Amino acid sequence: MNFSQVAQACQESPMRKYHPYAVKAKEAGKKVYHLNIGQPDIATPPAFFDAVKGFHEEVVAYAASPGMPVLVDAICNYYKGIGIDYAPANVLITTGGSEALHIAMTCILDPGDELIVPQPYYPNYFTFARQTGAVVKPITTTPENGYHYAEEALLESVVTDKTRAILLSNPGNPCGTVLTKDEMRMIADFAKKHDLWIIADEVYREFVYGGEDLMSFGEFEDVADRVILIDSVSKRFSACGARIGCMISKNKELMAHALKFCQARLSVATLDQIASAALYGVDADYFEKVRAEYKLRRDTVYSKLQQIPGVVCSCPGGAFYIMAKLPVDDAEKFQLWLLENFEDNGDTVMFSPGKCFYATPGMGLSEIRIAYILKQKDLERAMDLLALGIEAYNKQNQ
Numbered sequence: 001m002n003f004s005q006v007a008q009a010c011q012e013s014p015m016r017k018y019h020p021y022a023v024k025a026k027e028a029g030k031k032v033y034h035l036n037i038g039q040p041d042i043a044t045p046p047a048f049f050d051a052v053k054g055f056h057e058e059v060v061a062y063a064a065s066p067g068m069p070v071l072v073d074a075i076c077n078y079y080k081g082i083g084i085d086y087a088p089a090n091v092l093i094t095t096g097g098s099e100a101l102h103i104a105m106t107c108i109l110d111p112g113d114e115l116i117v118p119q120p121y122y123p124n125y126f127t128f129a130r131q132t133g134a135v136v137k138p139i140t141t142t143p144e145n146g147y148h149y150a151e152e153a154l155l156e157s158v159v160t161d162k163t164r165a166i167l168l169s170n171p172g173n174p175c176g177t178v179l180t181k182d183e184m185r186m187i188a189d190f191a192k193k194h195d196l197w198i199i200a201d202e203v204y205r206e207f208v209y210g211g212e213d214l215m216s217f218g219e220f221e222d223v224a225d226r227v228i229l230i231d232s233v234s235k236r237f238s239a240c241g242a243r244i245g246c247m248i249s250k251n252k253e254l255m256a257h258a259l260k261f262c263q264a265r266l267s268v269a270t271l272d273q274i275a276s277a278a279l280y281g282v283d284a285d286y287f288e289k290v291r292a293e294y295k296l297r298r299d300t301v302y303s304k305l306q307q308i309p310g311v312v313c314s315c316p317g318g319a320f321y322i323m324a325k326l327p328v329d330d331a332e333k334f335q336l337w338l339l340e341n342f343e344d345n346g347d348t349v350m351f352s353p354g355k356c357f358y359a360t361p362g363m364g365l366s367e368i369r370i371a372y373i374l375k376q377k378d379l380e381r382a383m384d385l386l387a388l389g390i391e392a393y394n395k396q397n398q
């Protein structure tokens, strides 16, 4: 049977592809500390479940293709709260930020077009870009330079006449990079100069640990017609399984094209939209508490990593991930070895090997992404397991 070139060019998700090995390790009686996936253990606010219990319709009907007004209005209100005016027509509800990314790229990219993305990046960017036939043009960042990419000369070095957009996550997955307002302005000016779209993936907006104000590319009115925001309740409210996100833009033509894809997939889950609308009503101090918890976790992981000889990393300013270069020959081999051959008192640990976070072959081989989504005590144990694992792996490899 024939398979498309697109399917063959895409890779499995590095966050999910080792799952069968974890299942086997668990069947063998091991406890696996999961730091491989951005699925937080923070409780979803009760408002979500209350809204589900309060649903008394006789039929779970299709929702409107652009999204249910109760959720669209809640999102517009949330943006008003951070000083950005969006009308309901600027918002399309999607099945997670993932579908918003897919639809946005489908609307603006043709085969052969180029998309600038700082690497390491969120690996699904590559998959969605490849589905359109576009080519990812990476801006390479390194742990040694703190994964810094917001420099005009760097951006200029990758732009060509085929470039259509710049895609970034801010705060960033997997590096935790947080752009300053000046850097965002520079990127907006760069996009204007080269007539590019800005796909601003801001699903981690609330997770910044330096006391800075919440920021969004939606603030720059002069580029409003080229900004596409990607947003989601998954991380914001620890509601990953709700699968509710949105694509936001003031560009009417873009939204008209995007609506065609929303109509083709009919609608987003009705009950999850209702329950997600209720999430936007959480108390004002909700984010303060969650932010403090993640900051504690970030500090725990970072200080533990610094104590492991040979590890190179930089302190992430936001999101809930850290990239780290390990003193091992191959992080993927090391990951499999940890699951199949290693244990300490019945425990082992799992993360995401780094190479799939890069478009450039050969990069990221000894890097890993750690998602600091467990409680502090579990994180400490997981980091100790990582240190023990590195030592034992390198000993048996000599």
Ligand SMILES: Cc1ncc(COP(=O)(O)O)c(C=O)c1O
Binding pocket: 038, 095, 096, 097, 098, 099, 122, 169, 173, 201, 203, 231, 232, 233, 234, 240, 243, 244, 245
């Ligand atoms: C940077 C980034 N964007 C988008 C997503 C998509 O999330 P969801 O589809 O759950 O909204 C994720 C999920 O991990 C992510 O890390």
